[in-house]
Amino acid sequence: MAARGAARGAADFFDVAVIGAGGAGIAAAIAAAREGARVAVISKEPIGYGNTRIAGGGLATENVPDDLFDDVVHSGAGLADRQAVRVMADEAAETIADLVRLGMVFVGEPTGKPHGYRLGGHSKDRILSCPNSGSSLAQALRGAVASFDVELFEEVMVCELAGRPGGPVSGVIAYDMIEGRFLDIRASSVVLATGGAGWLFHPNTDNLKTVTGDGYSLALRAGAGLVDMEQIQFLPLSIVYPRSMRGVFAGEPSRVSGPRAVLRDGDGAKLLDGLDRRTRDELSNAVFAAMREGPVTEHGAVLLDLRENRKLPADSPELAGWKRPTGAVRQAYGRDVFFGHQPMEIMPTVHHLMGGVATDVEGRSEVAGLFAAGEARGGLHGANRLGGVALLDILVFGRHAGQAAAVHAQSVKGAAPASNIGAEALAETLGAAQSREKGERAGDLRRELMDAVWQGMGGARSDARGRKALSRVREVGGRMADCRVVQKKSWNLDALDLLELNLMVPSAEAILLASELRRETRGAHMRDDAPEADSAMEGKRTRIAMTGGALGAEWQAIR
Ligand SMILES: Cc1cc2nc3c(=O)[nH]c(=O)nc-3n(C[C@H](O)[C@H](O)[C@H](O)COP(=O)(O)OP(=O)(O)OC[C@H]3O[C@@H](n4cnc5c(N)ncnc54)[C@H](O)[C@@H]3O)c2cc1C
Numbered sequence: 001m002a003a004r005g006a007a008r009g010a011a012d013f014f015d016v017a018v019i020g021a022g023g024a025g026i027a028a029a030i031a032a033a034r035e036g037a038r039v040a041v042i043s044k045e046p047i048g049y050g051n052t053r054i055a056g057g058g059l060a061t062e063n064v065p066d067d068l069f070d071d072v073v074h075s076g077a078g079l080a081d082r083q084a085v086r087v088m089a090d091e092a093a094e095t096i097a098d099l100v101r102l103g104m105v106f107v108g109e110p111t112g113k114p115h116g117y118r119l120g121g122h123s124k125d126r127i128l129s130c131p132n133s134g135s136s137l138a139q140a141l142r143g144a145v146a147s148f149d150v151e152l153f154e155e156v157m158v159c160e161l162a163g164r165p166g167g168p169v170s171g172v173i174a175y176d177m178i179e180g181r182f183l184d185i186r187a188s189s190v191v192l193a194t195g196g197a198g199w200l201f202h203p204n205t206d207n208l209k210t211v212t213g214d215g216y217s218l219a220l221r222a223g224a225g226l227v228d229m230e231q232i233q234f235l236p237l238s239i240v241y242p243r244s245m246r247g248v249f250a251g252e253p254s255r256v257s258g259p260r261a262v263l264r265d266g267d268g269a270k271l272l273d274g275l276d277r278r279t280r281d282e283l284s285n286a287v288f289a290a291m292r293e294g295p296v297t298e299h300g301a302v303l304l305d306l307r308e309n310r311k312l313p314a315d316s317p318e319l320a321g322w323k324r325p326t327g328a329v330r331q332a333y334g335r336d337v338f339f340g341h342q343p344m345e346i347m348p349t350v351h352h353l354m355g356g357v358a359t360d361v362e363g364r365s366e367v368a369g370l371f372a373a374g375e376a377r378g379g380l381h382g383a384n385r386l387g388g389v390a391l392l393d394i395l396v397f398g399r400h401a402g403q404a405a406a407v408h409a410q411s412v413k414g415a416a417p418a419s420n421i422g423a424e425a426l427a428e429t430l431g432a433a434q435s436r437e438k439g440e441r442a443g444d445l446r447r448e449l450m451d452a453v454w455q456g457m458g459g460a461r462s463d464a465r466g467r468k469a470l471s472r473v474r475e476v477g478g479r480m481a482d483c484r485v486v487q488k489k490s491w492n493l494d495a496l497d498l499l500e501l502n503l504m505v506p507s508a509e510a511i512l513l514a515s516e517l518r519r520e521t522r523g524a525h526m527r528d529d530a531p532e533a534d535s536a537m538e539g540k541r542t543r544i545a546m547t548g549g550a551l552g553a554e555w556q557a558i559r
Helices: 023-034 067-075 082-101 134-145 214-222 280-293 327-333 389-411 423-435 442-457 463-482 493-517
Strands: 012-019 039-043 058-060 127-129 150-154 156-163 169-176 181-192 232-238 262-264 270-272 302-305 344-353 370-372 540-547 550-557
Touching: 012 023, 012 169, 012 214, 012 389, 023 039, 023 134, 023 150, 023 181, 023 389, 039 156, 039 181, 058 389, 067 082, 082 389, 156 181, 156 214, 156 493, 169 423, 169 493, 181 214, 181 389, 181 423, 214 370, 214 493, 214 540, 232 280, 262 280, 270 280, 280 302, 280 344, 327 344, 370 389, 423 493, 442 463, 442 493, 463 493, 493 540, 493 550
Parallel strands: 012 039, 012 181, 039 150, 181 370
Antiparallel strands: 058 127, 156 169, 169 181, 232 344, 262 270, 262 302, 302 344, 540 550
16 A cells, blocks of 8 residues: 555556545455556545445345345345346355455454344345444454555545546546645546435434535436436434434434334324334424424434333333444434433434436446446445445445456556546635635535525425525525635635535535435325325336536336
């Protein structure tokens, strides 16, 4: 591994540039390096961060042939990419064996008997536990990539892809956050491993601040399509207050509800029981419906009441799988709520994007030289994502994308890199914003955008709410050109706000356009003006693409 920053500022040429260094990015980088490619990894954060690091650490594996395939396809409500699910199920065991060879240790592994548990929607006990949650996985991957000759650009944000619109891609234009300048990094293949877009919904998300949907916009601008962008997974149980903790994961319903949990409205009236048997989308949709109809709690939420569980004898077999909520619940609400003596205020939080860049199973997008993996890529999970399967997805398809990117780079060796854009153009735009004496701040515009996205997409969608949100997002996009950015060079968070906003706007638009097109309720996509699934939309994905600078939505038949 090259020393951090060794190549900063140089006009470098790589075979493969990987954007993002969570699990998918590192898996891609290792796979490409194993193929002999010269690899750069460019990430806004240190290597091994992203949502991978804060994951609960449940990783699905295959224990009985076809079971995982069946469960994932079933949960995808007709939209899961069956070919990709097949590959994932077939390669799960070997992927995990390779991870162990790279240094990962699972709970129970030292005894040779990794413990497998079950999450909602899985028909078998097949979830392996990473000790210390996702941080141990991220740490193992960080350690593994260090043994390869990979150039690392940490705290560097990719702002544009270089190349002619429609391809081929010829590298990236990136902003070095530490030194405050733009870099041209040339590469024959680029892998988008930028994660999802939970932060577009802030504060109603459990995602990290860096997960702003950049990869979706980068792909659109390069000419690649996105699929299933309306399919956004909510986790039903998140913390509601204090505001600083809003959106933080409170626990999996299948584990923390126990046998007798009850969902209640703000006045304490019973709404629903059997919570431990509900899937994430089923329970989230029920909570959103209750929040819409009211009455709600002081903080606009509903109540999870665990008190009936406590009436059972402590040794009751019914309580065998009952787990406490996450430690964050104790921190936010105190010990009485944590132990179930008092009901807990909860609401759904944005957790995962099932949609993303349209690719084949090797991660090839519709644009030559552009690949995608992990949460940046769409189609695998369809309309819902089972617990533990995201971490398997990023490892399996990160590897595929890295391998295919290296093979592509080999095939175009010697071709002159083509580019219509360089670092200078972006430097000029930022310079103009820095020389402005008056103007709005990008941070304020971001907050407006996030509020619009939440109003349009948080919970049940409708034509009216969606259109209003879309026009607010476009209006924010229009005002962005006149923003003012402070002069500071190093760690200029104001500049970062603007550069990210520039990518957040098209991603938000893509989500809203896909939601408008799918005028039915399917999986995680719930519409209160079309509450049933529509058979006319069976077997079709929404596809968003950019033509002449404008985004459009269309249907794509599922292969
Ligand atoms: C709280 C939480 C708990 C979870 N628990 C589980 C679990 O137990 N099991 C499971 O299977 N899944 C879980 N998930 C989902 C899973 O963690 C993610 O889907 C997965 O880690 C995504 O990996 P990734 O590599 O695609 O993206 P990430 O790990 O999010 O990494 C993306 C990286 O790209 C970087 N980046 C983004 N844009 C740019 C840019 N423009 N330039 C440079 N770098 C950029 C970011 O800084 C980030 O480091 C959880 C998610 C959350 C939020």
